[in-house]
Amino acid sequence: MTSNVMPLTMASYGKPVTVVNIRAGFGLQKRLSDMGLLPGTKIRIVNSQRAGPVLIDLKGTRLALGRGAAQKIMVTETQDG
Amino acid sequence: MDKKMTVALAGNPNAGKTTLFNNLTGAHQHVGNWPGVTVEKKEGNLNHKGYSITVVDLPGVYSLTAYSPDEVIAMDFIVEEKPDVVVDIVDASNLERNLYLAVQILEMGVPVIIALNMMDQAESKKHLIDIPTLSHLIGAPVVPMTANRNEGTEELLAEIVKVAKGEVETRELRIEYGREVEEEIAKLEQIISPTSLALKYPPRWLAVKLLEGDKEIIGKLKEVDVE
Amino acid sequence: MNKEDILRATDASIAHLKNIYGDESETLIADARYGFISGLLKDVLKKPPVDRVTVSDKIDKVIVNRWAGIPIFMAIMYGVFQFTFTLSAPLMGLIDRGFGWLGGQVATVSPNWLGSLLADGIVGGLGSVITFVPPIFLLFIALSVLEDCGYMARAAFVMDRVMHKVGLHGRSFIPMIIGFGCNVPGIMACRTIENPKDRLTTIMINPFMSCGARLPIFILLAGAFFTQNQGLVVFSMYLIGIIVAIIMALVFRKWILPGPSGHFVMELPPYRRPTVSGVLTHMWERGRLFLIKAGTVIFGVVILIWLLSSMPWGIEYASAESWIGQIGSFLAPIFGPCGFGQWQAAVSLFFGFLAKEVVVGTMGTIFAVDEGILGGALATQLGWTPLVAYAFMVFCLLYVPCVASLGAIRGETNSWKWPVISLLYTTAIAWIAATLIYQIGSLL
Numbered sequence: 001m002t003s004n005v006m007p008l009t010m011a012s013y014g015k016p017v018t019v020v021n022i023r024a025g026f027g028l029q030k031r032l033s034d035m036g037l038l039p040g041t042k043i044r045i046v047n048s049q050r051a052g053p054v055l056i057d058l059k060g061t062r063l064a065l066g067r068g069a070a071q072k073i074m075v076t077e078t079q080d081g
Numbered sequence: 082m083d084k085k086m087t088v089a090l091a092g093n094p095n096a097g098k099t100t101l102f103n104n105l106t107g108a109h110q111h112v113g114n115w116p117g118v119t120v121e122k123k124e125g126n127l128n129h130k131g132y133s134i135t136v137v138d139l140p141g142v143y144s145l146t147a148y149s150p151d152e153v154i155a156m157d158f159i160v161e162e163k164p165d166v167v168v169d170i171v172d173a174s175n176l177e178r179n180l181y182l183a184v185q186i187l188e189m190g191v192p193v194i195i196a197l198n199m200m201d202q203a204e205s206k207k208h209l210i211d212i213p214t215l216s217h218l219i220g221a222p223v224v225p226m227t228a229n230r231n232e233g234t235e236e237l238l239a240e241i242v243k244v245a246k247g248e249v250e251t252r253e254l255r256i257e258y259g260r261e262v263e264e265e266i267a268k269l270e271q272i273i274s275p276t277s278l279a280l281k282y283p284p285r286w287l288a289v290k291l292l293e294g295d296k297e298i299i300g301k302l303k304e305v306d307v308e
Numbered sequence: 309m310n311k312e313d314i315l316r317a318t319d320a321s322i323a324h325l326k327n328i329y330g331d332e333s334e335t336l337i338a339d340a341r342y343g344f345i346s347g348l349l350k351d352v353l354k355k356p357p358v359d360r361v362t363v364s365d366k367i368d369k370v371i372v373n374r375w376a377g378i379p380i381f382m383a384i385m386y387g388v389f390q391f392t393f394t395l396s397a398p399l400m401g402l403i404d405r406g407f408g409w410l411g412g413q414v415a416t417v418s419p420n421w422l423g424s425l426l427a428d429g430i431v432g433g434l435g436s437v438i439t440f441v442p443p444i445f446l447l448f449i450a451l452s453v454l455e456d457c458g459y460m461a462r463a464a465f466v467m468d469r470v471m472h473k474v475g476l477h478g479r480s481f482i483p484m485i486i487g488f489g490c491n492v493p494g495i496m497a498c499r500t501i502e503n504p505k506d507r508l509t510t511i512m513i514n515p516f517m518s519c520g521a522r523l524p525i526f527i528l529l530a531g532a533f534f535t536q537n538q539g540l541v542v543f544s545m546y547l548i549g550i551i552v553a554i555i556m557a558l559v560f561r562k563w564i565l566p567g568p569s570g571h572f573v574m575e576l577p578p579y580r581r582p583t584v585s586g587v588l589t590h591m592w593e594r595g596r597l598f599l600i601k602a603g604t605v606i607f608g609v610v611i612l613i614w615l616l617s618s619m620p621w622g623i624e625y626a627s628a629e630s631w632i633g634q635i636g637s638f639l640a641p642i643f644g645p646c647g648f649g650q651w652q653a654a655v656s657l658f659f660g661f662l663a664k665e666v667v668v669g670t671m672g673t674i675f676a677v678d679e680g681i682l683g684g685a686l687a688t689q690l691g692w693t694p695l696v697a698y699a700f701m702v703f704c705l706l707y708v709p710c711v712a713s714l715g716a717i718r719g720e721t722n723s724w725k726w727p728v729i730s731l732l733y734t735t736a737i738a739w740i741a742a743t744l745i746y747q748i749g750s751l752l
Contacts, residue, residue, distance in 0.1 A: 033335070
């Protein structure tokens with residue numbers, strides 16, 4: 001069962017989420033996909049700064065995303081890791 | 082007289098490229114700039130078993146497209162300068178992420194050796210990697226190493242010499258892109274094959290690059306001669 | 309077949325695929341590659357179902373904590389400076405005594421002019437610069453440790469929010485910290501910033517980061533005029549540098565280079581224990597430049613200044629009648645409003661353009677003393693007060709980037725326009741800031 005789709009900035013801390021789509025321009029989308037972040041990827045929020053950047057766990061590495069970029073990444077909560 | 086050869090070092094940022102470069106070349110390095118841009122170009126030299134080897138440190142990238150100047154430099158060096166061997170440094174504790182670049186280099190059909198770095202970290206994370214199978218499936222030699230402790234450098238050099246002598250076969254990696262995409266690739270390949278471009282680059286690779294909308298490759302179309 | 313045919317066929321293929329899948333063919337290709345990789349890994353890689361919480365994660369819980377992140381960053385930077393100054397003080401004393409002794413020995417060499425060249429020129433001038441090797445190298449060690457252990461990337465993450473407010477993002481913060489060591493690598497580190505306007509802004513504010521070469525000036529003046537609060541006064545220079553940099557970033561992003569800033573996307577490497585050889589290599593790569601500079605540029609300038617101080621023939625060494633005194637007297641009125649309108653100060657600042665250590669080196673040569681008593685000479689011979697000293701320090705902090713930094717700006721921007729702008733605007737800001745400090749301070 002999946003809940004609603006929301007921007008990564010609204011997902012709760014520590015819970016695994018799955019990327020649904022990335023509503024960004026060509027450049028950012030490409031850059032994220034080169035780093036392994038694309039629709040279907042499971043990620044986990046490790047740290048989120050209030051009105052600041054988001055730190056995610058992406059297949060074992062730590063990726064820092066500015067708020068602007070994080071807002072464009074739509075995710076849905078995954079039922080289990 | 083030693084035989085000359087060129088080895089290009091490719092890899093993701095943070096995969097340990099600089100450490101391996103230092104292990105290979107020691108103090109024999111010099112720093113310059115890549116032509117036309119201000120990105121640093123590091124080169125070093127070493128002699129090994131009758132070979133005078135020039136090692137070129139390519140910029141650390143996640144992918145080989147025309148996205149950033151670093152990527153253009155790395156790709157251009159591989160396709161234009163045709164180094165004898167490309168060593169791709171892969172972080173063994175982050176295989177999935179790092180293999181994305183490796184796959185792209187393998188698709189270019191150049192001789193590649195995978196330097197599987199940070200084996201110590203992979204072990205401490207309890208990741209077990211079946212190296213012979215990996216090597217078999219991608220069609221390239223895989224050398225495990227821990228560059229931080231200077232482990233695996235000799236083995237890598239031995240493998241570089243083997244590839245240079247042609248004792249190890251490396252083959253172009255063919256990824257199945259799915260029926261519809263493959264049809265388009267085939268169409269483009271057919272158009273490209275009779276042109277002069279096909280002499281310089283593998284046509285299939287060009288076709289994939291074109292579908293990716295790669296600006297660098299589109300720029301190279303200018304070189305096309307009518308036949 | 310020609311270029312147009314190939315392009316037309318490509319566009320047709322891309323459109324066709326988009327029609328079928330609703331996705332860019334680029335995405336399809338990336339997906340297929342990742343698909344191949346995950347299939348491959350099923351056969352090749354066995355790993356525990358979930359990666360354990362790593363040590364890095366535990367450290368990150370604290371280091372990049374929403375509330376504690378910035379205070380921890382400040383504490384670490386303060387620790388870096390404490391480390392640098394506490395350890396370097398005894399070493400500097402030792403070197404200083406060594407040069408004092410050496411100066412005494414060579415002063416007796418005949419003929420007289422040679423003794424003067426050796427003692428006043430080379431030992432006095434170069435000695436006052438060499439004395440600062442320990443703090444500069446220790447600072448490089450501390451910065452290398454921060455970089456090698458993985459903290460630098462965390463600092464960028466923690467400061468992203470702040471940098472965002474001035475129209476930049478976290479990545480711009482790393483070149484700024486590197487600039488504390490030397491602005492040249494700081495400016496070159498801006499290459500990792502993709503957005504051209506972000507990059508240019510970060511380059512243009514880098515010279516405000518107080519580099520190691522400015523340290524001699526601060527330590528010298530703080531030691532002579534602020535014996536009680538030496539550390540605090542030096543630390544205030546770094547803070548003023550950061551504040552001016554941030555204000556100027558805002559100005560650049562708002563009026564000179566407006567437009568949206570790029571996205572902050574950066575991988576944070578896992579924490580690693582820095583290796584001794586790694587840190588020393590790093591320190592040496594950067595520190596070497598300082599030594600080369602001392603051996604070439606500064607050595608040459610010191611001899612030039614000695615020569616200018618001794619000419620024309622027959623005048624008293626380094627008097628107002630000497631050539632250097634004449635150059636200085638010509639420039640001095642410019643600095644009147646800032647409080648340091650003496651020819652000795654003017655000429656030091658003038659040659660400091662070559663490298664900021666030269667400011668101290670020039671004074672050492674002019675006053676023909678080494679660093680230990682140079683501060684005292686400024687008070688007794690020029691009548692400087694703590695206020696004048698502070699205004700002078702602020703001026704040195706902010707005014708023209710050194711020749712090497714301008715060269716780096718020229719190289720990185722690939723134009724002459726930006727180094728010229730940098731030269732002019734930093735000097736204007738320095739003059740205004742020093743004048744404000746001196747004039748307002750005099751009223752109090």
